[in-house]
Amino acid sequence: MSVTSTYTFLQGYFNGLFVGQNTVSAADQLFTESPPGSVVFTVHRPNGEQLVDLGKLINTDANVGMVAKHLISAGASLTSGLRVQGTPWINVPYFIQSPAAHKPNDMLARVNFDFHIETPFPCSDIDGTISVFLFVFLDSQKHLHVTVDGTWFSFEGGAPFCAGKASDGLKAALPGVRKEIQALLPPLTSAIANVKFANIYFLPGDGKKTAGAFVEDASNDASLGLLLA
């Protein structure tokens, strides 16, 4: 069964809530997707699509616990689950450090979570987000690879003088978080290490194929569609 999925983004392209509509067909169809720039994104998904729900793989109890442990070492606490969002390279916060590292259109997976830091009087408490960007690609042998591309943190608060100390603590904790996430990646691809793929694309949400309408959040979950070579 092939599926035509139409995603209507309510809060921006691949961002926030969207309404999905799947139409299932017995006939196969070629893969096509509509260009960006509209609030509506239509994907024709062939029979042979292999689906990888990144949110389901990454936002596990074990991974949440691992991230929470590293945050505690930085004096912070985890205040969200682990979200996954597809985002173009031009929208990655460290893009301007090395714009030519990828093509502006290339999509990366942004794994991110929120944290809170209690600060001593008279500082305001700190709330922020840490993001780890994953670069997904096929090599010349058409095998799937996932690597950690970079990390970023941002937070509000900490005035008048606690932001610097918090920033230093987060910078110290980031290598540990990055190392743990790097260790998660081989299991993501080991099961399909010898499989060759012809095409790879992002879908918002869990990529469900069941017929009908649904509402999901593109900032919480993203999936990979893979077509066999």
Place this chain on the structure above:
Amino acid sequence: MDKDQKLANDIGALLREAGYTGLNVHTDQSGTQLNATRERGGVMVQVSPDMKKASRRTEGGGAEAHTERLDVHEVPAMEGLEQKLRANPGLAKAMGIPASHLKYIM
């Protein structure tokens, strides 16, 4: 010497002269913060180039340092995004793309 740096140094000297110890000086994008203690008391000073931005938002991070060149053949992409952004820069705002990033594709 930068005027604010001299100011921070002078404040630090005054604090030490007044018996404050444990002077901590931290400089980041929001300015320079000084704090020190004396017995059970303390003093805090912030020198900020822009009070409206002082400690409002802090960011940091960057790309991984890859030691080997990746064999990249196919990447998931938003085909046509660059052309769409050139034709309609307003789209960047709708997608949350910072204006400072756009100049690299214009």
